[in-house]
Amino acid sequence: MFHAIAACPRPTLARVNGAAIGGGLGLVSVCDIAIASSAAVFAASEVRLGLIPATIGPYVVQAIGARWARNLFQTGERIAATQAEKIGLVHETAESDALDAKVDAVIANLLAGAPGAQKAAKELVDTVAGRPVTPELMEQTAVRIAAIRAEAEAREGLVAFLEKRPASWVPQP
Numbered sequence: 560m561f562h563a564i565a566a567c568p569r570p571t572l573a574r575v576n577g578a579a580i581g582g583g584l585g586l587v588s589v590c591d592i593a594i595a596s597s598a599a600v601f602a603a604s605e606v607r608l609g610l611i612p613a614t615i616g617p618y619v620v621q622a623i624g625a626r627w628a629r630n631l632f633q634t635g636e637r638i639a640a641t642q643a644e645k646i647g648l649v650h651e652t653a654e655s656d657a658l659d660a661k662v663d664a665v666i667a668n669l670l671a672g673a674p675g676a677q678k679a680a681k682e683l684v685d686t687v688a689g690r691p692v693t694p695e696l697m698e699q700t701a702v703r704i705a706a707i708r709a710e711a712e713a714r715e716g717l718v719a720f721l722e723k724r725p726a727s728w729v730p731q732p
Contacts (some may be wrong), residue, residue, distance in 0.1 A: 562640075564590065569678070570681075571591045572590055572592045572662065573590035573592070574594055575594070575598075575640070576598070579656075580637070581603065584601055584602065584615060588615060588619045588622040591681070592669075594650060594653065594658065595644070595652050596655040597640050597641070597655065598640070598673075599639075600637045600638065601631075601648060602636060603615070603619065610689070612632055622648055623648050624646075627647075628633075642651040666690065669670050674712075674728060676707065676712060676713070676716070679707050687700070
């Protein structure tokens with residue numbers, strides 16, 4: 560399940576308004592964007608049960624880095640949403656009564672993006688993350704932009720921009 564969400568070609572968004580413990584922490588970690596209420600708490604509590612967070616481990620480490628993962632995986636402690644934001648687990652926090660408005664704003668921004676370009680952007684991140692910028696990598700990224708620029712979606716986006724109108728994929732009010 561975690562891999563299916565992480566590999567989803569469409570943007571994924573976690574809206575956290577409570578406890579994200581164990582598997583819940585994994586779900587937050589695999590999403591592209593995570594927004595939490597200030598009341599949310601997060602933990603990898605498996606060690607307190609004599610277990611390890613093996614299934615969610617790769618995704619949590621990817622989201623927050625090895626150093627914070629060591630801390631959370633070994634202590635099992637709960638952290639607040641503000642701390643989760645500081646360590647990169649969530650992108651933003653909002654007061655509970657403002658959470659839906661914050662999530663709606665993120666969704667509106669996502670809907671303004673071209674679906675094919677969003678998929679290609681996710682693939683780009685997966686390709687370049689953790690790699691040094693080498694001539695080979697620069698060549699790969701140049702090939703990617705040339706290929707996507709030739710697609711109908713990009714042509715529509717550029718024409719819409721020049722005509723000062725929303726692109727065809729943007730929902731109309």
